[in-house]
Amino acid sequence: MTALLRTEGVRKAYGGVRALDSCTVEVDEGSVAGLIGPNGSGKTTLFNVITGYAKADAGHVYLGDARITNVPPDRVFALGIGRTFQLTRIFASLTVLENMLVASPNGHAAARRRAMEQLEFVGIAGHHAALAGTLSYGQRKLLELAYVLVADPAVVLLDEPAGGVNLSLVNTIADRIRELNAAGKTFLIVEHNMEFVMGLCDRVTVLDSGSVVAAGPPAIIRTDRRVLNAYLGEDLPDDDPHPEERP
């Protein structure tokens, strides 16, 4: 397999804080890749750099052979990378179907048909006439997924698709990703729900403090000491290791 999406040595700082440091991540074509790491490890920042929402200070992003570093978000989307956001970005006062048609305002019959197909696929077609603001949080995530799929991107980036979603919808989301992947779609997923990530992904990359600490299949990652240490955090300098033994 070859990498369809690749970041190479990406560096990004906000003020004095290094959010990403020589970050190299590869997503094979036709795979479901996971990106995990403790809070603040740089996962969403990497998504933002890939999709043009943040500019890399150094390093590059490639889609296939094309270098797409610092290409603006609309171009990245047109080139075939769709993404969802950690906090859903829907238009609450538009209907579900209208949300789907925002990018094709002429309302062509073909666009409507395609939009309805996607809503059916994610299982919320029954709500197409409802205001998006009335959807549950999980349903909003499904709407965002449907919205991204309309453009038929080659790679789909999902930022915490299972975050704050109830268990049955988490399973629905996982099933839809599996079906899309079986049909050839490539995914890169940021997610804190370990069961979801480990059950779904072919390969998982772990970030800590903006750098890759490990990458490999879930079975390897979940027993990697470096990964656990990243999650448990660093000792403080000069920390007393055994406070309960003090008098």
Place this chain on the structure above:
Amino acid sequence: MTEAGARPRPVLEITDLVAGYGGGDVLRGVTLEVPPAGITCVVGPNGAGKSTLLSAVSGLLRPRLGSIVLNGDDITGLPPRQVLRRGVVQVPQNHSLFRDMTVRENIELGGYILGDRVLTAQRAATVLGMFPDIAGWSGKKAGSLSGGQQRLVEFARALMLEPRLLLLDEPSMGLAPRVLRTVFDAIRQMSAAGVTILLVEQNARAGLRLSSRGVVMESGRVRLSGTGREVLENPEIGALYLGGAVRAD
């Protein structure tokens, strides 16, 4: 007084607590105790319910089932103001100082419900004596302080009520590594002064090392508990964070 050899009564006893927001339960039957005059540290992966637990204790979130007992009094479902009056003070995760007020004014506001200017001034003097660094900034606008400095002022403000139980929600969140030391030292100092602390911390290693008791939550339940060291060295902690089996260093 407790009988010789008997365990002192816990400051906080939480039993089978179930609570959540809107649709689902985040806490699914939490049982834990906070012994007096120590630090009890709750760690666990994202979404485990750690912050929700603190919200339930401080009254910000009304539990659906279960009980919360403070020094023998059932405080389950009491509104935050009444929980505060009983001596439970929470320092929230996000910075919560009034940015345009001075540090001293912010600290004095911590004594607002005392309704007594003289007592408030006495307490402020005591608190500032405990954190000499803060005394040097007392005339500054709180918004001009660094994140770590603001955290210390938030601690000082919380001490104005001489809390019987201090709830700290991820005090290290968003702080640079070099500042963590200062913040953790301040927590240790408050504990040494006799304050009972229930600490929720994302930096599990540093939090557990600091604490007399450790608790690991996962999916809304307590999965491990013991001394901070026992918890940190328990091989199951890997499974709880990563769904695999791995020992921490």
